[in-house]
Amino acid sequence: QVQLQESGPGLVKPSETLSLTCTVSGGSISSYYWSWIRQPPGKGLEWIGYIYYSGSTNYNPSLKSRVTISVDTSKNQFSLKLSSVTAADTAVYYCARHAIVLMVDYGMDVWGQGTTVTVSS
Amino acid sequence: QSVLTQPPSVSGAPGQRVTISCTGSSSNIGAGYDVHWYQQLPGTAPKLLIYGNSNRPSGVPDRFSGSKSGTSASLAITGLQAEDEADYYCQSYDSSLSGYYVFGTGTKVTVL
Numbered sequence: 001q002v003q004l005q006e007s008g009p010g011l012v013k014p015s016e017t018l019s020l021t022c023t024v025s026g027g028s029i030s031s032y033y034w035s036w037i038r039q040p041p042g043k044g045l046e047w048i049g050y051i052y053y054s055g056s057t058n059y060n061p062s063l064k065s066r067v068t069i070s071v072d073t074s075k076n077q078f079s080l081k082l083s084s085v086t087a088a089d090t091a092v093y094y095c096a097r098h099a100i101v102l103m104v105d106y107g108m109d110v111w112g113q114g115t116t117v118t119v120s121s
Numbered sequence: 122q123s124v125l126t127q128p129p130s131v132s133g134a135p136g137q138r139v140t141i142s143c144t145g146s147s148s149n150i151g152a153g154y155d156v157h158w159y160q161q162l163p164g165t166a167p168k169l170l171i172y173g174n175s176n177r178p179s180g181v182p183d184r185f186s187g188s189k190s191g192t193s194a195s196l197a198i199t200g201l202q203a204e205d206e207a208d209y210y211c212q213s214y215d216s217s218l219s220g221y222y223v224f225g226t227g228t229k230v231t232v233l
Contacts, residue, residue, distance in 0.1 A: 035222070037167075037224075044123065044210065044224060044225070044226055044227040045159075045167065045210055045212075045224040045227070046224065047212075047221065047222040047223065047224060050222075058219070058220065058221065059221070060221050060222075061218040061219060061221055064219075094166055094167070098222075099172075104173075105154075105155050105157075105173075105214065106172050106173060107155075107157035107159075107169045107172035107173070107212070108157070108159075108167075108169060108212070109169045109172070109178065111166040111167055111168070112166065113165075113166055114166050
């Protein structure tokens with residue numbers, strides 16, 4: 001049973017960089033895509049981007065200039081960095097496994113519990 | 122900002138059937154990209170409910186069904202139960218710009 005766990009600071013100052021890590025347990029990070037999704041308080045879900053285990057990435061155009069997603073296969077982890085944060089980046093951040101196999105999209109089938117990040121001085 | 126539009130809320134009595142629409146455009150649903158649905162119970166992470174327009178992952182009750190036609194998709198819940206009270210989101214792929222994944226605006230289902 002694959003499980004995901006987000007970790008990182010719960011409070012980030014404006015203009016600084018938000019950094020989160022997602023640890024994959026119970027399975028290998030290989031052969032899957034891995035996404036970050038966020039949800040501002042009381043609002044809907046927003047896809048941030050994904051990384052394939054090989055390192056290729058795709059980002060939401062609205063965040064692309066500030067986002068970097070990386071992977072460390074040796075640790076079975078992938079990470080999110082979001083630069084120049086503002087209060088608008090305050091949200092619950094989720095990591096998820098994106099089951100895209102042989103170019104067929106089966107949806108985001110495993111999710112972490114989410115971690116709350118507040119941007120405030 | 123979302124390119125997939127859902128009604129903010131739907132409601133029904135226990136045992137009734139409710140449907141949630143997800144309206145897109147020619148660059149996402151209308152382009153043939155699959156639609157997935159997620160259920161988010163209060164205070165929890167989303168859970169995959171329907172994948173590939175109409176398929177249920179193992180463990181999802183057959184009360185939940187999905188369909189797609191043209192530039193829209195729908196989620197139906199038959200035999201509504203109190204435990205179905207949650208937020209529901211559709212999700213697809215949009216080929217505009219460089220291509221990216223999008224979620225619907227979300228629908229709150231209330232069991233009366």
